[in-house]
Amino acid sequence: xxAGGDHIVSPKIYVTIWLILLAFTxxxxxxxxxxxxxxxxIIALTIACTKATLVILFFMHVKYSPKMIALVIGxxxxxxxxxxxxxxxxxxxxxxxx
Amino acid sequence: MSDSQTTTLQAHHHHDPSLLVQFDTAYQQKDASQFGxxxxxxxxxxxxxxxxxxxxxxxxxxxxxxxxxxxxxxxKWGAIxxxxxxxxxxxxxxxxxxxxxxxxxxxxxxxxxxxxxGSVFLGIKGIEYYDKYTEHHIPGANFDFNYDRAxxxxxxxxxxxxxxTSIFFALYFAxxxxxxxxxxxxxxxLVFLIWRAYxxxxxxxxxxxxxxxxxxxxxxxIIWIFLFPLLYLVSRSPVH
Numbered sequence: 001x002x003a004g005g006d007h008i009v010s011p012k013i014y015v016t017i018w019l020i021l022l023a024f025t026x027x028x029x030x031x032x033x034x035x036x037x038x039x040x041x042i043i044a045l046t047i048a049c050t051k052a053t054l055v056i057l058f059f060m061h062v063k064y065s066p067k068m069i070a071l072v073i074g075x076x077x078x079x080x081x082x083x084x085x086x087x088x089x090x091x092x093x094x095x096x097x098x
Numbered sequence: 099m100s101d102s103q104t105t106t107l108q109a110h111h112h113h114d115p116s117l118l119v120q121f122d123t124a125y126q127q128k129d130a131s132q133f134g135x136x137x138x139x140x141x142x143x144x145x146x147x148x149x150x151x152x153x154x155x156x157x158x159x160x161x162x163x164x165x166x167x168x169x170x171x172x173x174k175w176g177a178i179x180x181x182x183x184x185x186x187x188x189x190x191x192x193x194x195x196x197x198x199x200x201x202x203x204x205x206x207x208x209x210x211x212x213x214x215x216g217s218v219f220l221g222i223k224g225i226e227y228y229d230k231y232t233e234h235h236i237p238g239a240n241f242d243f244n245y246d247r248a249x250x251x252x253x254x255x256x257x258x259x260x261x262x263t264s265i266f267f268a269l270y271f272a273x274x275x276x277x278x279x280x281x282x283x284x285x286x287x288l289v290f291l292i293w294r295a296y297x298x299x300x301x302x303x304x305x306x307x308x309x310x311x312x313x314x315x316x317x318x319x320i321i322w323i324f325l326f327p328l329l330y331l332v333s334r335s336p337v338h
Contacts, residue, residue, distance in 0.1 A: 008195070008198050008199070009191075009195065011192060011195060014188055014191045014192060014195070015188070017188075018184060018185070018187070018188040021184045021187075022181060022184055025177065025180050025181060025184065025326075028326075028327055028331065029173065029177050029331070032173075032327070032330075032331035032333075032334040032335070033334045033335055034335055035335035035336075040333060040335070041327075041332075044327035044328075044331055045324075045327065047327070048323050048324050048326075048327050051320075051323045052320045052323050052324070055187060055316050055319060055320055055323070056316075056320070058191075059187050059188075059190070059191045059312075059316045059319075060312075060313055060316045060317075065132065066129055068129075068133060069132065069133065069136055072133065072136045072137060072140060073136065073140070075140065076139075076140035076143050076144070077143075079144060080143055080144065080147045083144070083147050083148070083151055084147070084150075084151055084154065087151050087154070087155065088154065088155075091155045091158070091159075092158065
């Protein structure tokens with residue numbers, strides 16, 4: 001781990017991220033009222049992931065933290081993806097052998 | 099956390115009384131503390147991941163019921179609460195910022211603002227839960243999805259779909275309830291932090307507890323960022 005110390009992030013960055021997050025919230029509500037077919041949940045989740053990434057990088061300081069923290073988060077998301085993908089591999093394929 | 103254990107564990111050669119004996123520098127101690135906090139948050143991701151996984155499967159199996167049930171919950175309160183939580187993340191980030199600068203009164207102010215916004219969120223959640231109660235949308239003996247839909251001018255759904263909507267609402271209450279429980283715990287810790295901050299417990303370079311609580315608070319915000327589109331925005335367009 002780095003011995004970096006306290007990285008002071010400017011409040012301007014916080015306010016900018018805050019405004020972007022609020023804007024994305026408005027966009028995701030507006031998009032839900034449009035019929036994009038199969039793309040509706042994809043758009044909603046893409047916006048949610050973007051918002052979460054902004055919160056993690058800036059509000060949670062991961063952009064300015066030791067690489068070890070990013071590794072921990074990567075491991076967590078990797079295991080979450082195993083949970084989701086293998087569960088779906090089971091449930092979504094059950095109908096195929098009926 | 100470290101500041102409460104200083105008297106018992108400090109090593110004789112350390113000048114800084116808050117530096118525990120197993121660490122070489124204050125930065126190393128802080129890095130280790132944040133690392134531990136992140137590992138805890140990863141266990142939280144896996145915990146909520148189970149609920150999201152259950153949601154994913156049932157949304158695939160009973161899609162029409164999920165569309166009907168999701169459309170019946172109030173998008174207005176969900177959107178307002180999303181904005182409230184995003185604002186509370188800003189006030190929390192400003193709190194950590196104030197702590198880093200050693201601005202005691204500002205730290206107390208921002209933590210207080212975070213507590214206030216968290217309480218607003220829980221109040222709105224209470225309104226939503228009460229609405230679900232009056233609409234008979236809480237899974238159980240009195241569950242009836244079509245209960246008052248006719249008098250409210252909403253389309254009745256077929257009986258089998260109406261029964262299946264209880265799966266959506268079970269997940270809705272499990273996920274938002276577990277999220278709200280995290281908010282309540284967070285609010286309790288905030289009261290403690292405000293009390294400690296007011297008495298000057300978090301000087302510059304010794305505010306790891308404020309910072310780690312900030313990580314927890316932002317994490318709870320992230321969970322809601324996913325709950326909002328998944329529960330409130332399944333399908334709002336008039337054509338399905």
